[in-house]
Amino acid sequence: MSEPEQGNGIPRSGIDDGANRRLAPRPLNRPPVDSGQAAVFGRPQGVPGAFSADRPSLNGNGAVQFAPPPPEALSTAFGRPQGDPDTRLQRPPVDLNGEPEVEPVFWEGKPAGDAWRDPAASAVIGPPAVTEQPDTETKPESPAGPQLSIPELLFGRRVKPMALVLLMVAALLIGTGGGVVGWLLGRVGNPLTDGGVTLAEVKPGKERPVGSxxxxxxxxxxxxxxxxxxxxxxxxxxxxxxxxxxxxxxxxxxxxxxxxxxxxxxxxxxxxxxxxxxxxxxxxxxxxxxxxxxxxxxxxxxxxxxxxxxxxxxxxxxxxxxxxxxxxxxxxxxxxxxxxxxxxxxxxxxxxxxxxxxxxxxxxxxxxxxxxxxxxxxxxxxxxxxxxxxxxxxxxxxxxxxxxxxxxxxxxxxxxGEVKHADMNINVRSASAETAEGAQVQNVPEGGAADAAGIEEGDVITRVGDRMVRNAAELTVAVRNHEIGETVPVVLARQGRELTVQVTLRSD
Structure with missing residues (x-):
């Protein structure tokens, strides 16, 4: 059954027009313009063209300036022949006689069966490409051949079982004999392997852990x-x-x-x-x-x-x-x-x-x-x-x-290049009694740190700062542990009484 013709009378796909010619383009479908959209997206009233009013030459109100004509040499080489009435951009090919060549259609007389003839045609799932049906008759299975035995697999031919057993026994005897000979040779002339020698046990390599x-x-x-x-x-x-x-x-x-x-x-x-x-x-x-x-x-x-x-x-x-x-x-x-x-x-x-x-x-x-x-x-x-x-x-x-x-x-x-030490500017000697010991002051030079603090000759110093003083050497190191100019408390014994004086240390 044929489909009705549309528009200009050209049949749709599936209808052979008898000449195997290409179909003309489908007619344009211009739906009516919505008046609301035209009011929103259309040109304003009174604007005749697509360009602004300050460009009259582009709105059709003045002469349009075209590009200058090409040079004559280019026109002669690439232009159409003079007097050629054909104004198409692409001319059909011609044969040797000047007659236009008619390109044969690609569907080879089968317009109704070619889906590509009309792009609007629906896709159809056709039969498979192979039309010949394979022979489905069941062929009889061939019988399985004889399986290979171990001798055939190893030697490629049949071997008597007795020969195979003899070969294995010979290989075992040769291996055993070689091992015995090697063991005997290893023991000859090596006292370390003598059974009567006891070797000292050797432990693995010595480790030196961090901090050892x-x-x-x-x-x-x-x-x-x-x-x-x-x-x-x-x-x-x-x-x-x-x-x-x-x-x-x-x-x-x-x-x-x-x-x-x-x-x-x-x-x-x-x-x-x-x-x-x-x-x-x-x-x-x-x-x-x-x-x-x-x-x-x-x-x-x-x-x-x-x-x-x-x-x-x-x-x-x-x-x-x-x-x-x-x-x-x-x-x-x-x-x-x-x-x-x-x-x-x-x-x-x-x-x-x-x-x-x-x-x-x-x-x-x-x-x-x-x-x-x-x-x-x-x-x-x-x-x-x-x-x-x-x-x-x-x-x-x-x-x-x-x-x-x-x-x-x-x-x-x-x-x-030199160093200065803190000093009390006194001379002392080690002193000890039944109840206490310390550094006894022998001499107090005038103008020194001890003189300024009120230390007198005969005083026994027992503490400087936080350090106990039990002899003259300990007084020296106790004072040198402080800085020059530092004021430190000094505990001393004077006439049976314990006193604490503040001494500002000076340089030695």
Whole structure:
């Protein structure tokens, strides 16, 4: 059944017009304009064109300016032939005779069955592309072939079972014989495998956990150096600690004093890797037995200061230095006592040495002077300085200058080349009685700190600030723990009475 014709009488898809020609475009459908939308979106009343009134040439009120004509050469090359009445943009191709070629349609005489003839045609699911039906008759299954046996699978041909068994027995005998021969050869001439020898049990590789003595020694020893001095009349070895990346080394004053007093002597610093460098004295403090020297060296290992005030009796400490010229020597011990005042005579009639010491039983011998006393974390808490002995060797009574005080003195020596200490400007001696002990005042110079505070000769000082005073050396270290210009309370005994006076400390 054919569909009715529309508009200009051209049939829709599915109707053959007899000439297999292309169909004309579908007629336009222009629905009526809504008057409401026209009022909203239409041109205002009195505006004839799409452009504003100030452009009359574009509204049709004036002459429109067109582009200039193309050059004659371009018109001749690309324009239409002169006198050609065909004004279409695309002309149909022509054959050799000048007749227009008629392009055959692509549906090859089947206009009704081609869905692409009319884009408006609905999609139809047609039959499958394969029209021939396969033969569905059941074919008889072929019988399965014989399965391969193990001999056929291994050797590709049939093997007698007896031959296969004999082959396996021969392989087993050959393997057993080879193992026995190897075992016999391994035992010949090797006493370690003799059954009559008992070997000592060997445990796995030794571990060195963090915080062990081996771990601390490995990290700290590169920062502890040997100090050699040699001149025409003097020679010796001491120790030192690198405390700054610019090459500053902290040591004892009595280590460098011989080299300073003998102008022919030279100070040499020897590092753990064998590197040697000439040292120059930066500053000395003979009253506390501390000195700072400097060497020119690249990228030295610096030992960090710890808090010596946080130590407690019984804490583990390591003494590192060069005792008896044996460099990189590490000894272990504990803190035996804290705040132990130590005094010694000065070199060549110099001032008396007095410092607040950490007592340790770590082995300290001549040559350890100026070396490091480190805690269980590897931090510097003291500078090894002296021992107390009746035999000349270490008997477990070693003394190190407090690390906090050594840091204070070393900073002043690096900064100023010298150091000043707080002082009460009095002379005292140790005194003891049945009920008390302290430092008895022998002389009070006029104009000094003690004179200004009202301290008199014969007074016995028993406390300075928070620290108890039991002898003359303890008074000195107690005063030096304060700053110059600081006012501290001083407890003293005078004619059986206890008095407290405020003393403003001055420089020594």
């Amino acid at each position: 003595v081996a771990d601390i020694a490995q990290r700290v020893t590169p920062s502890v150096v040997s100090i050699e001095f040699k001149g025409a009349n003097v020679a010796g070895v001491g120790s030192g600690v690198v405390i700054d990346g610019e090459g500053y080394v902290l040591t004892n004053d009595h280590v460098v004093a011989p080299a300073v007093q003998d102008t022919s002597a030279k100070l040499t610093v020897v590092f753990t890797d064998g590197k040697r460098a000439v040292a120059q004295v930066v500053g000395r403090d003979s009253k506390t037995d501390l000195a700072v020297i400097k060497v020119e060296v690249d990228n030295p290992t610096v030992l960090q200061f710890g808090d010596s005030d946080a130590l407690a009796v019984g804490d583990t400490v390591l003494a590192i230095g060069s005792p008896l010229s044996l460099s990189n020597t590490v000894t272990e011990g504990i803190v035996s006592a804290l705040h132990r005042p130590v005094t010694a005579a000065g070199d060549n009639g110099g001032p008396q040495i007095t410092y607040d010491a950490i007592q340790t039983d770590a082995a300290i011998n001549p040559g350890n002077s100026g070396g490091a006393l480190v805690d269980s974390s590897g931090a510097l808490v003291g500078i090894n300085s002296s021992i107390r002995t009746e035999t000349g060797g270490s008997v477990g009574l070693g003394f190190a200058i407090s690390g906090n005080y050594a840091r204070k003195v070393s900073q002043a020596l690096i900064r100023d």
